[in-house]
Amino acid sequence: MILAVMFLGAAVHRTGNGGADRRCVAGTAAGVLVCAVASAYRGGDGGRFTRQGWILAFLLAVFTFGAGLAARHLRVPRPLTAPGTISYLVYLVHPVLPAAADGTVGRWRHDAPALEAAFLAVLLPLCALTHRYVEVPGQAWGRRLARRVQPGSRRGGQPMW
Incomplete structure (x- = not known):
C-alpha cells in the first residue's frame, strides 16, 4: 500500500503539471483508497480497534493531503x-x-x-x-x-x- 500511495502521489503531481488525465488519476485514487481501507480491515494483524485506528489515520492523512493540494496556491x-x-x-x-x-x-x-x-x-x-x-x-x-x-x-x- 505504501508503494501504491507513493505512485499515486506521483500521478497527482503529473496531473497538476498537465502530464496525466484527471479522470484516470481520480479513478486510480479511488481504487487505492478502497484497497488501502479494505486491506487494513480484512488483513490487519491487530484487533478491531487497531484496524479502525489505522483506517482513520490513513483517511485523515488523505484528507490532509487533499486539503493541502486544494489550498496550494493560497498564501500561508x-x-x-x-x-x-x-x-x-x-x-x-x-x-x-x-x-x-x-x-x-x-x-x-x-x-x-x-x-x-x-x-x-x-x-x-x-x-x-x-x-x-x-x-x-x-x-x-x-x-x-x-x-x-x-x-x-x-x-x-x-x-x-
Whole structure:
C-alpha cells in the first residue's frame, strides 16, 4: 500500500503539471483508497480497534493531503509553514534522540508528560538548526552545482552522449 500511495502521489503531481488525465488519476485514487481501507480491515494483524485506528489515520492523512493540494496556491503565514519546513528532519531525527538517551541516561520504565515535553523541547530546535545549517546550505550547493552542469552537455557545450 505504501508503494501504491507513493505512485499515486506521483500521478497527482503529473496531473497538476498537465502530464496525466484527471479522470484516470481520480479513478486510480479511488481504487487505492478502497484497497488501502479494505486491506487494513480484512488483513490487519491487530484487533478491531487497531484496524479502525489505522483506517482513520490513513483517511485523515488523505484528507490532509487533499486539503493541502486544494489550498496550494493560497498564501500561508510563515509561522504556519515552519512545521512543514522541518517535518522531514523530524522524521529523520526523532528516532535518534531516544536512542541517544537510552545510551546515556537509560530508559525510563514509563512515559511521562514531562519527558515527552522535554523530548519535543530538544527535537524541534535541533531540527530547526539542522534545517538552517545543513539542509539550506546543501540545497544552495546543489543549485550551484546544477547551474554549473547543464543537463545534456559537458564542458565546451559538447553533448554528453
